[in-house]
Amino acid sequence: xxxxxxxxxxxxxxxxxxxxxxxxxxxxxxxxxxxxxxxxxxxxxxxxxxxxxxxxxxxxxxxxxxxxxxxxxxxxxxxxxxxxxxxxxxxxxxxxxxxxxxxxxxxxxxxxxxxxxxxxxxxxxxxxxxxxxxxxxxxxxxxxxxxxxxxxxxxxxxxxxxxxxxxxxxxxxxxxxxxxxxxxxxxxxxxxxxxxxxxxxxxxxxxxxxxxxxxxxxxxxxxxxxxxxxxxxxxxxxxxxxxxxxxxxxxxxxxxxxxxxxxxxxxxxxxxxxxxxxxxxxxxxxxxxxxxxxxxxxxxxxxxxxxxxxxxxxxxxxxxxxxxxxxxxxxxxxxxxxxxxxxxxxxxxxxxxxxxxxxxxxxxxxxxxxxxxxxxxxxxxxxxxxxxxxxxxxxxxxxxxxxxxxxxxxxxxxxxxxxxxxxxxxxxxxxxxxxxxxxxxxxxxxxxxxxxxxxxxxxxxx
Amino acid sequence: xxxxxxxxxxxxxxxxxxxxxxxxxxxxxxxxxxxxxxxxxxxxxxxxxxxxxxxxxxxxxxxxxxxxxxxxxxxxxxxxxxxxxxxxxxxxxxxxxxxxxxxxxxxxxxxxxxxxxxxxxxxxxxxxxxxxxxxxxxxxxxxxxxxxxxxxxxxxxxxxxxxxxxxxxxxxxxxxxxxxxxxxxxxxxxxxxxxxxxxxxxxxxxxxxxxxxxxxxxxxxxxxxxxxxxxxxxxxxxxxxxxxxxxxxxxxxxxxxxxxxxxxxxxxxxxxxxxxxxxxxxxxxxxxxxxxxxxxxxxxxxxxxxxxxxxxxxxxxxxxxxxxxxxxxxxxxxxxxxxxxxxxxxxxxxxxxxxxxxxxxxxxxxxxxxxxxxxxxxxxxxxxxxxxxxxxxxxxxxxxxxxxxxxxxxxxxxxxxxxxxxxxxxxxxxxxxxxxxxxxxxxxxxx
Numbered sequence: 001x002x003x004x005x006x007x008x009x010x011x012x013x014x015x016x017x018x019x020x021x022x023x024x025x026x027x028x029x030x031x032x033x034x035x036x037x038x039x040x041x042x043x044x045x046x047x048x049x050x051x052x053x054x055x056x057x058x059x060x061x062x063x064x065x066x067x068x069x070x071x072x073x074x075x076x077x078x079x080x081x082x083x084x085x086x087x088x089x090x091x092x093x094x095x096x097x098x099x100x101x102x103x104x105x106x107x108x109x110x111x112x113x114x115x116x117x118x119x120x121x122x123x124x125x126x127x128x129x130x131x132x133x134x135x136x137x138x139x140x141x142x143x144x145x146x147x148x149x150x151x152x153x154x155x156x157x158x159x160x161x162x163x164x165x166x167x168x169x170x171x172x173x174x175x176x177x178x179x180x181x182x183x184x185x186x187x188x189x190x191x192x193x194x195x196x197x198x199x200x201x202x203x204x205x206x207x208x209x210x211x212x213x214x215x216x217x218x219x220x221x222x223x224x225x226x227x228x229x230x231x232x233x234x235x236x237x238x239x240x241x242x243x244x245x246x247x248x249x250x251x252x253x254x255x256x257x258x259x260x261x262x263x264x265x266x267x268x269x270x271x272x273x274x275x276x277x278x279x280x281x282x283x284x285x286x287x288x289x290x291x292x293x294x295x296x297x298x299x300x301x302x303x304x305x306x307x308x309x310x311x312x313x314x315x316x317x318x319x320x321x322x323x324x325x326x327x328x329x330x331x332x333x334x335x336x337x338x339x340x341x342x343x344x345x346x347x348x349x350x351x352x353x354x355x356x357x358x359x360x361x362x363x364x365x366x367x368x369x370x371x372x373x374x375x376x377x378x379x380x381x382x383x384x385x386x387x388x389x390x391x392x393x394x395x396x397x398x399x400x401x402x403x404x405x406x407x408x409x410x411x412x413x414x415x416x417x418x419x420x421x422x423x424x425x426x427x428x429x430x431x432x433x434x435x436x437x438x439x440x441x442x443x444x445x446x447x448x449x450x451x452x453x454x455x456x457x458x459x460x461x462x
Numbered sequence: 463x464x465x466x467x468x469x470x471x472x473x474x475x476x477x478x479x480x481x482x483x484x485x486x487x488x489x490x491x492x493x494x495x496x497x498x499x500x501x502x503x504x505x506x507x508x509x510x511x512x513x514x515x516x517x518x519x520x521x522x523x524x525x526x527x528x529x530x531x532x533x534x535x536x537x538x539x540x541x542x543x544x545x546x547x548x549x550x551x552x553x554x555x556x557x558x559x560x561x562x563x564x565x566x567x568x569x570x571x572x573x574x575x576x577x578x579x580x581x582x583x584x585x586x587x588x589x590x591x592x593x594x595x596x597x598x599x600x601x602x603x604x605x606x607x608x609x610x611x612x613x614x615x616x617x618x619x620x621x622x623x624x625x626x627x628x629x630x631x632x633x634x635x636x637x638x639x640x641x642x643x644x645x646x647x648x649x650x651x652x653x654x655x656x657x658x659x660x661x662x663x664x665x666x667x668x669x670x671x672x673x674x675x676x677x678x679x680x681x682x683x684x685x686x687x688x689x690x691x692x693x694x695x696x697x698x699x700x701x702x703x704x705x706x707x708x709x710x711x712x713x714x715x716x717x718x719x720x721x722x723x724x725x726x727x728x729x730x731x732x733x734x735x736x737x738x739x740x741x742x743x744x745x746x747x748x749x750x751x752x753x754x755x756x757x758x759x760x761x762x763x764x765x766x767x768x769x770x771x772x773x774x775x776x777x778x779x780x781x782x783x784x785x786x787x788x789x790x791x792x793x794x795x796x797x798x799x800x801x802x803x804x805x806x807x808x809x810x811x812x813x814x815x816x817x818x819x820x821x822x823x824x825x826x827x828x829x830x831x832x833x834x835x836x837x838x839x840x841x842x843x844x845x846x847x848x849x850x851x852x853x854x855x856x857x858x859x860x861x862x863x864x865x866x867x868x869x870x871x872x873x874x875x876x877x878x879x880x881x882x883x884x885x886x887x888x889x890x891x892x893x894x895x896x897x898x899x900x901x902x903x904x905x906x907x908x909x
Binding site for chain 1: 581599602721769
């Protein structure tokens, strides 16, 4: 699939353009009705139209390809299809059961909790049902990128529901906050995605983030020039990744445990170093240089725009990683190795080199996240990495990258990261505490993964 | 399998070696360990970790890379459930608590197995999901450490004797697993973990076997949670993550393959004991404020090194196949027992000055030192010479038996029942000696 898909039929293209324009026009009108700045309204309208047009074209192309493929293989399947109500049930039973369960849950809650009976909740419920239909009926059309499609739909639905239920969800401040946290998570996930594409896992990320966080402040406190300390921390992160890669190479099945041990050791060691001669065990105090604060703090400024540079950094980095994975030899070799080690090695790809490189990148990005988080918080704290222990994994998995390797990509992970952050923002918005969020995240990962990443039955593997 | 015989047991060499080193250091650094209360509290502190490690081992055996990272939060979940139910006055009786604890553990693990079987996602994702969900719900049930354990449980955690109910639970759990290993079900489990496709082709009903492995893990977690509740006598929702990570380390250290199919309960026991001892030894050094960090660092290094060493085991095993884990255990055990005896009895004998030449005969001069107290260990009065002869005879007999067992065992394919019996006798003997010598009447070390 190309970067700018265009359907073969001109009619569809025109229809898509019209659709995008209409939605854009509605947004345009609403924007002026709310009394926004004219520049802002124009900017958002252009973005909306472009994004919608691209998305509609993408869907159209996917349908066209599917129809063409069906026309070729259609004859063979034709006689196997059942007819009547039975076939409807057989083909859709999971969907019907899921929708019925959701309806039941909604009715029970509505009947028992009076404050729940609001219009926004009804809309939210209808949107959820629509997602289910969409996820089951439309996603089948996409052979590749199915998970990304589901992720996008969930993302859009979450935004719609949140916008209805939470006051100020679509305000600039909140969007900025969501994007900023998504940037931290996204940068930390870049390495995890690469490693997962090769069939490994890197659990040292949270520890490296925490260690980089306090280590950077410690180095600055020692009098090292901040920019040099910043670079040094990232290089050390890369070195830790290098050790991870080298030591787990022969033990790829147990890379999970190996990196976990490495993370323990690194976090322990850095804390010992920073605690020597300090009465605050584990905590480091110091002054963060202004440029670092500006880089990641909520009130940061990029080229005059009041957007933290971290967001821009993440966008650039995402484009780089996605393009590199798709078009560079390095990216293609990672897919080759993840898909089939043996074949890849037979055509002369060094497994060791790419395995280690993936871990080096992972370590360096984790250290970068830790350093940026220092700019955000303004104080060193080892526990800052703790939430990333499983959220990096969750974002990769929700995005649809296979942990077995060979399938997925950073674009998927970006969607996963956004879903996680918007969901988290939504849960905070409706007043749930962190514990409940964690609980819901945990329960949510399973169905998301089950939608697209099921392994075949053992029968089918023999 | 092309590996040499005893490949299952070869992996035990590392934890045995480490255990010997750690016990020696622990006894020298903290002699309090060698006393009834010291040993009793050690068992109580280590029991939850040991049982969590058993649970991990049981599911790891089932293959597909099942590392149940959620074992810690699950343990904490059962812990806070027990405490909350007790606080509400709903479940307070011993039977009720056991039913609740084991019930929750088993139900969770069955759900885990069903998701793996029916939904067919990777077990690590299920574990991750369970980890997040349980960690969250624990804080909801009990926002901060607190609450009280049932009354009858309080006396369990005192640890002033070795023979506490916690030890009974441990022994029953270990014995139960050992009995289970005799069943064909266990062979199916190991086969499935080693190569699921081959097992399926051979007619093993892999779904049922997998559920079985998880049910056993659930029982272990439930028992572990009871021991944990007895230990802290309250509820603590925060320790789940630490427990998970420590238990995973212990499993790896114990030579259990996370890829499935290889793992013994002896290994899990040794691994968990080692991790407990690392913590114990570190606690005897005064690191001040960096104590926790040093522990963290050492856990990490232990994990890495044991993984790397486990990789070397097949290579090393090719050259030194004549060293069996049993022989290593025996030799190191004797050395360590010597150190333990030396430490625990160091103050039992009075320091005797040089005996002047010519006073008394040679036997009296060289072999017999008068003990401080008059009390005889067994209430039988023996002359020093008689006692020496008895002990020497018993020692020679024991040596002969042991040599014989070592020779037989070295040629055997797996570690036989007789070997287990000898090891058990040996451990009991050590315990008895420690108990006798640390008795207050014998001038034991504990006040």
